Amino acid sequence: xxxxxxxxxxxxxxxxxxxxxxxxxxxxxxxxxxxxxxxxxxxxxxxxxxxxxxxxxxxxxxxxxxxxxxxxxxxxxxxxxxxxxxxxxxxxxxxxxxxxxxxxxxxxxxxxxxxxxxxxxxxxxxxxxxxxxxxxxxxxxxxxxxxxxxxxxxxxxxxxxxxxxxxxxxxxxxxxxxxxxxxxxxxxxxxxxxxxxxxxxxxxxxxxxxxxxxxxxxxxxxxxxxxxxxxxxxxxxxxxxxxxxxxxxxxxxxxxxxxxxxxxxxxxxxxxxxxxxxxxxxxxxxxxxxxxxxxxxxxxxxxxxxxxxxxxxxxxxxxxxxxxxxxxxxxxxxxxxxxxxxxxxxxxxxxxxxxxxxxxxxxxxxxxxxxxxxxxxxxxxxxxxxxxxxxxxxxxxxxxxxxxxxxxxxxxxxxxxxxxxxxxxxxxxxxxxxxxxxxxxxxxxxxxxxxxxxxxxxxxxxxxxxxxxxxxxxxxxxxxxxxxxxxxxxxxxxxxxxxxxxxxxxxxxxxxxxxxxxxxxxxxxxxxxxxxxxxxxxxxxxxxxxxxxxxxxxxxxxxxxxxxxxxxxxxxxxxxxxxxxxxxxxxx
Amino acid sequence: xxxxxxxxxxxxxxxxxxxxxxxxxxxxxxxxxxxxxxxxxxxxxxxxxxxxxxxxxxxxxxxxxxxxxxxxxxxxxxxxxxxxxxxxxxxxxxxxxxxxxxxxxxxxxxxxxxxxxxxxxxxxxxxxxxxxxxxxxxxxxxxxxxxxxxxxxxxxxxxxxxxxxxxxxxxxxxxxxxxxxxxxxxxxxxxxxxxxxxxxxxxxxxxxxxxxxxxxxxxxxxxxxxxxxxxxxxxx
Numbered sequence: 001x002x003x004x005x006x007x008x009x010x011x012x013x014x015x016x017x018x019x020x021x022x023x024x025x026x027x028x029x030x031x032x033x034x035x036x037x038x039x040x041x042x043x044x045x046x047x048x049x050x051x052x053x054x055x056x057x058x059x060x061x062x063x064x065x066x067x068x069x070x071x072x073x074x075x076x077x078x079x080x081x082x083x084x085x086x087x088x089x090x091x092x093x094x095x096x097x098x099x100x101x102x103x104x105x106x107x108x109x110x111x112x113x114x115x116x117x118x119x120x121x122x123x124x125x126x127x128x129x130x131x132x133x134x135x136x137x138x139x140x141x142x143x144x145x146x147x148x149x150x151x152x153x154x155x156x157x158x159x160x161x162x163x164x165x166x167x168x169x170x171x172x173x174x175x176x177x178x179x180x181x182x183x184x185x186x187x188x189x190x191x192x193x194x195x196x197x198x199x200x201x202x203x204x205x206x207x208x209x210x211x212x213x214x215x216x217x218x219x220x221x222x223x224x225x226x227x228x229x230x231x232x233x234x235x236x237x238x239x240x241x242x243x244x245x246x247x248x249x250x251x252x253x254x255x256x257x258x259x260x261x262x263x264x265x266x267x268x269x270x271x272x273x274x275x276x277x278x279x280x281x282x283x284x285x286x287x288x289x290x291x292x293x294x295x296x297x298x299x300x301x302x303x304x305x306x307x308x309x310x311x312x313x314x315x316x317x318x319x320x321x322x323x324x325x326x327x328x329x330x331x332x333x334x335x336x337x338x339x340x341x342x343x344x345x346x347x348x349x350x351x352x353x354x355x356x357x358x359x360x361x362x363x364x365x366x367x368x369x370x371x372x373x374x375x376x377x378x379x380x381x382x383x384x385x386x387x388x389x390x391x392x393x394x395x396x397x398x399x400x401x402x403x404x405x406x407x408x409x410x411x412x413x414x415x416x417x418x419x420x421x422x423x424x425x426x427x428x429x430x431x432x433x434x435x436x437x438x439x440x441x442x443x444x445x446x447x448x449x450x451x452x453x454x455x456x457x458x459x460x461x462x463x464x465x466x467x468x469x470x471x472x473x474x475x476x477x478x479x480x481x482x483x484x485x486x487x488x489x490x491x492x493x494x495x496x497x498x499x500x501x502x503x504x505x506x507x508x509x510x511x512x513x514x515x516x517x518x519x520x521x522x523x524x525x526x527x528x529x530x531x532x533x534x535x536x537x538x539x540x541x542x543x544x545x546x547x548x549x550x551x552x553x554x555x556x557x558x559x560x561x562x563x564x565x566x567x568x569x570x571x572x573x574x575x576x577x578x579x580x581x582x583x584x585x586x587x588x
Numbered sequence: 589x590x591x592x593x594x595x596x597x598x599x600x601x602x603x604x605x606x607x608x609x610x611x612x613x614x615x616x617x618x619x620x621x622x623x624x625x626x627x628x629x630x631x632x633x634x635x636x637x638x639x640x641x642x643x644x645x646x647x648x649x650x651x652x653x654x655x656x657x658x659x660x661x662x663x664x665x666x667x668x669x670x671x672x673x674x675x676x677x678x679x680x681x682x683x684x685x686x687x688x689x690x691x692x693x694x695x696x697x698x699x700x701x702x703x704x705x706x707x708x709x710x711x712x713x714x715x716x717x718x719x720x721x722x723x724x725x726x727x728x729x730x731x732x733x734x735x736x737x738x739x740x741x742x743x744x745x746x747x748x749x750x751x752x753x754x755x756x757x758x759x760x761x762x763x764x765x766x767x768x769x770x771x772x773x774x775x776x777x778x779x780x781x782x783x784x785x786x787x788x789x790x791x792x793x794x795x796x797x798x799x800x801x802x803x804x805x806x807x808x809x810x811x812x813x814x815x816x817x818x819x820x821x822x823x824x
Binding site: 151152155216335 | 603633634641642650698702733734
């Protein structure tokens, strides 16, 4: 059966911050581009980012990108690639200024410049004292940024295929990416989209965990597709647990609360972060704070009837600061817990928030994979940016506000690389393989043809329980080995997945099934890579290997789906222009 | 605190249904199921996976899950189950073509949004740093920029139902005001000219349904009033 074929020079999969920033670059350059998005672009998960975007503007006190770079390297626990980190931090000021020029409504200082707030791990003078570096729009920074980028794309006449889901990459016999297959939800039709360059900006996969700040749509589609296409994913064992997810609901409470002066309390009313991070206290890196909270809870100093959360106190900030700087937080606490933070503290727990790993790229946004002796051969025609990519700037732990920065810096960088690639070759479209689309079609038909099998909802809940229990804040060999066994068993069951709805028009059950097939790939890869990394670094905390092991593990994990193969590649220790920042003990 | 709850859900699948119908569903909700969206997800998981609705962030910031709930537009993820009268009648937001079940075609809504030129227009050479804006000028945008484009307001507006192709509707007008009010935007005159038409703006009869249903507690009627003030001050 032959599928309809569409042709675009550039295809962008994902309409969040990274996809929209790249789209702008391509549209303005006159490249024939389309953005595929599972949801209308302003509904992408970028909208949920709250606290800010980092840039050493120095609007309140001295700051510069070297300090930002140092903080990012240290925050990443020396697993970040220092060339990519230098690239991002050097671009940060221009990136934020550009967003302002796009119309993003930043909060302002009395002198009219962009307001900046303190944030976790943001320090001056190479880690000496906190600095105000997070540029924000109250506690709705991601929402404001996403809307500004979408609005700019309206101006640039960018073409969108809204409510389309990418299914698979199309690679030719050389391994070059020559297109994607995609499902149009409204009709249920599968298309082949031929392209000269394909960018994945598909976001994270936080939905692998039971307790997650992530949206329903964060199902790791780009990572799943990449693994199925025979390419590796990088450092997927590193998951950020945000210290302040709303207890029970999982909804994010921004680190900006602590940036504005809020702090955490245990059941004894003790400000316990003073013990764990004497200098930065509540504004230490997220991995550090999440572990401290988990220890407090594990040792019986949690709050509430089940002693299973800690409290985030902010009433002392006063109603004026809360309403001006943190209005969304107040709204969320009222909505989901019926608690007004101007009077009472908010119950919070470490909650899965961000995927540090992803599709391996260089700082130009080109996807790289081992080929022969070269562990970083460019995969022609394939690009990735944002949370689905691993550049790697976040290494083992991302700093708050570096995610929004990552989106715009690497979205733009990938867009520029695609323009160059398309123009350089002045390329004709490369020929599609004869069976292009066949694989995707079979996958969809298998779901449609099933008459019985494993319930999608049960599989999904089971995966989330396994990940929560076996790949959480603290990990051990035994727990991870059991986790691998359980997730492999579930993976086998998932091959027999069944949904009742067989209709074509906007069949959301089918979309969820296709999403789950991607998500389970991410879950499996996470568990296997976490077991293999026998050290503690950033977000990976192994109780049985409590120290960082630079001799054996200062390297990136590359995981392949076939044979569950793992290989390691070196961290880039050479920045672009400045001196290498050598590993040091990480103290906040 | 487990309890059974009854729902009556609008169903329409153009592949098989000649006309829409209501499906009655009963499920058990617990104290973990605080919001209507929790119940909808549960219904889809446990009762009937063919019920189609949009959802994403589940915290009221993406604007996906606007639904007409017991006759009133709202977001499923911000609607407390405990406050709903049973059976809870769920319908697609009104005034837009239904694609399937609770999913509507929002083309017209976004067409209106695009038509107001929803971006800052400033023809000056951009400075190397940020343009300056006083906190007071920036404050004017509060109560406007929080819009999530869920369409609860526009599809609750009788003027939109009567003139969906000519009246811009509260959401698009709220955004029109957002750019008029932004001191960085230079196109105020052009924007006011565009809106000076018997339908686009002036079909607002201050019925206030928009402000009444907005899940973000915004007030499009007030923004529309401010646009009218701008127009008036220009005439004088």
